Amino acid sequence: MVGLMGWVVGEQGWRKGPWTPEEDKLLSQYVTLHGEGRWSSVSRCAGLNRSGKSCRLRWVNYLRPGLKRGQITPQEEGIIIELHALWGNKWSTIARYLPGRTDNEIKNYWRTHFKKKERSTRKSSERRRTQNAKIKPKQQQHDNEEVGSQINQVMIPTTQGNNNDKQELTFMDHPISSTMVDQNLAISAAPPTLSSWMDDNLFWGGVWNYGDQLAPQQEQICSKMALSFQNQATTNNNIISANNNNGFSWGEDLNNIYSDHHGFIF
DNA sequence: AATGATGTCAACCGCCCGGTG
């Protein structure tokens, strides 16, 4: 590696480090003209001394049209939390449901906002545990179950239903969002504004396949939630579709009734 | 005002996967 005016040149001669406005301009012009793809040739043809990967990353995370800049909104935050609870660190998958946001952005947001909270929650819980070391077991157990004011954590079995392979779900308290957890089913509820920005196809494409059939008690929970949210969701022309047999979903209108025997993303 | 701690985010790294010859 060789330092060059604050820049670094890689072993193969590629430039590294922050992009200059000139480089951005070259890349934007080239991609606008020729489209995405073949990133290795983009770097050559556009006259950029950058690796293909670097070009792709710069385009996808910074130059691509339609990218939102600025703070993640509370609504977006809610979506991130819900989807992360379902998919874990599948940032690119989560990003597909947040138009204008990149996987990198979401990943950074999660790490800075929720890892932090997770840490502080753990810290305070450890502190409590130390302080309560002399407290009788029952009281201690109650304290350990207590979590921070913002984050609720539950352990649910994974789709395999293996108790040894539990998955941690984290939900933020949200004025509208709520969570119900049953023995074998975790259901999360996102703000009813979800469908106002979410592309229908993406939404349905993302429906969580939780298994073949819902147990009667699971269906019951879905139905209960459907009715409960139907009462709540009266804003933004959002309608919750309820199907007492199979569950419910949000949609732009009542034609969008999700009635399959699968899991749900709410 | 100085300094250390913490937060933020762009960019890089390394692994994995699918396409192709």
Added chain:
DNA sequence: CCACCGGGCGGTTGACATCAT
């Protein structure tokens, strides 16, 4: 079937900004 290559993805790093002491 296998090796190679390009692209995509999640994890990590490092520079800079902001905050706390």
